[in-house]
Amino acid sequence: MNTLSTLKTALILLLTLGFLAGCAQPNPHPMDMTAAVQSAKTPTDHLALANHYQQAAQDAQAQVEEHKKLLAEYQAKSYLYGKQAATWQAHCQALIYHYQQIVDANRQMADMHRKMAEAAH
Structure with missing residues (x-):
C-alpha cells in the first residue's frame, strides 16, 4: 500500500468515526423529568428545574x-x-x-420554570 492510499484510508476511517459519533441520539434529560416536574412545589424546586433545562440547552x-x-x-x-x-x-x-429544536425547547422550559419560581414567592 502506498502512502497516499494509506492516508486516504486513514482519512476515511477518521471521518466515518466522526460521522457515527454524530449519529448518537442525545439524552437531554438524564433524570426522570416527569417525576421532577410533578414534584416541584417550591421556588427552589422550579429554579433547580430551570437550571437543569438551561444546562441541557447549553449542551445542545x-x-x-x-x-x-x-x-x-x-x-x-x-x-x-x-x-x-x-x-x-x-x-x-x-x-x-x-x-x-432541543435548544429552543429547553430554553422555553427554563423560562417557564423561572416564571413559576417567581410566581411562587
Missing part, C-alpha cells in the same frame, strides 16, 4: 456549533469527500436543525 447549543463547523468543513473541502460530500452536508444540516 454546543452540538449546534460543532455541527456548524463540520458543515463548513464539508462545504469548503467537498472535493475530499467525493460523492458523499452532499450526504454529509445534509446530515450536518439535519443535526443542526435537530439540536436547535
Whole structure:
C-alpha cells in the first residue's frame, strides 16, 4: 500500500468515526423529568428545574456549533469527500436543525420554570 492510499484510508476511517459519533441520539434529560416536574412545589424546586433545562440547552447549543463547523468543513473541502460530500452536508444540516429544536425547547422550559419560581414567592 502506498502512502497516499494509506492516508486516504486513514482519512476515511477518521471521518466515518466522526460521522457515527454524530449519529448518537442525545439524552437531554438524564433524570426522570416527569417525576421532577410533578414534584416541584417550591421556588427552589422550579429554579433547580430551570437550571437543569438551561444546562441541557447549553449542551445542545454546543452540538449546534460543532455541527456548524463540520458543515463548513464539508462545504469548503467537498472535493475530499467525493460523492458523499452532499450526504454529509445534509446530515450536518439535519443535526443542526435537530439540536436547535432541543435548544429552543429547553430554553422555553427554563423560562417557564423561572416564571413559576417567581410566581411562587
